[in-house]
Amino acid sequence: MDSTTPEIACFEAGIKFGSLYHQFAGTPVSPDSSASLERAIGESIENQPFCTAVDVEILDDKLEAALAAQSAEYTELTGRFMKVEITIDYEGATVVASMAMDGDYPRMKLDRVERP
Amino acid sequence: MDSTTPEIACFEAGIKFGSLYHQFAGTPVSPDSSASLERAIGESIENQPFCTAVDVEILDDKLEAALAAQSAEYTELTGRFMKVEITIDYEGATVVASMAMDGDYPRMKLDRVERP
């Protein structure tokens, strides 16, 4: 069957999460460079269609804990070092979705779907 | 409002497309290496949850045309060199989505949503 407007909005939200994660996972990051990376990730993904807001928080306390337990002074960005919330508006449907750790897995989930 | 099962399936389909594109865009590719890349992309994304099939076709004719018009003997993978179809099964909902060029833009779209 054909997709509905809210289903397309959810699809678009998923695209943004997958893009964000796999574009930026692996980026060298430290507490000194996390602020510029947060901003660049948000502004980059906001370029994509129907994406009205991207809020990225890199978790400096988690970064510091990781650095304290290893030899190098930076690490690679991965899901356990960030929280993300993305808002999509598509033809009157609004979707808010988020990513945060669920145990050891970076879980992406739909928080709210407002149908037109 | 809460999301429905088909909306979550569509969200999951979007995640896979964003992941696939932004993980592999930029990969050095030529007609000689496209077959192994196709297979690796498909098997890699099939690891992700609820993803039952990933069919990637790298378009060797488009690659060859691009190489004929430039100096280097390889190029970087981008949307105009591939077609992708992904199937998601989530709690009885099935979503089939695809990516192909729509003019000059690599369009990801929902082709079919089967609700439980």
Next chain:
Amino acid sequence: MDSTTPEIACFEAGIKFGSLYHQFAGTPVSPDSSASLERAIGESIENQPFCTAVDVEILDDKLEAALAAQSAEYTELTGRFMKVEITIDYEGATVVASMAMDGDYPRMKLDRVERP
């Protein structure tokens, strides 16, 4: 034979260029988001060992020309949209290397090697 100190410095310079390019190629970018991306790329790669300076310039005029010729309002970062200069200091050897377009190819090259 064993590698010399300047050879190791040149190897380190190459690592930084390959990292920078393949981490960030494919990032959605527009003239509105290029400043934050420039800064994040530079600060990110400066985290890597022996890397004393990374200067990234995203070429807004090239971005604008690309956007004027296509339907979408953003594009994907690739070599033709940036110039990069990286400085490496390794045990008294200094290497300055750069990337810029050489015809249609993003050429990475050693500009200067100062031996200890």
Next chain:
Amino acid sequence: MDSTTPEIACFEAGIKFGSLYHQFAGTPVSPDSSASLERAIGESIENQPFCTAVDVEILDDKLEAALAAQSAEYTELTGRFMKVEITIDYEGATVVASMAMDGDYPRMKLDRVERP
């Protein structure tokens, strides 16, 4: 001062390592998909100039140990799951370089430089 032929060969070797790591870090991988990913990584990077051999080994035993300790059935490719050896030939200079874990850090190093 100008760079020497072996220094350029070392720079090229570094480019390949940085490219390989940051293109493929973050790729979803499991023991079932590691063979196709190994092959695709090798063939992809061999497209780059002066690169005569890329040998990638994804360490299935390390993958299995990681999966046994977590909830998801796949993980993201990172340095601790692979060994890599790359050979560069540039104008009569041959460089062999490798990446393997050095404690908790994926160390890239020059193993051998043969000068023309």
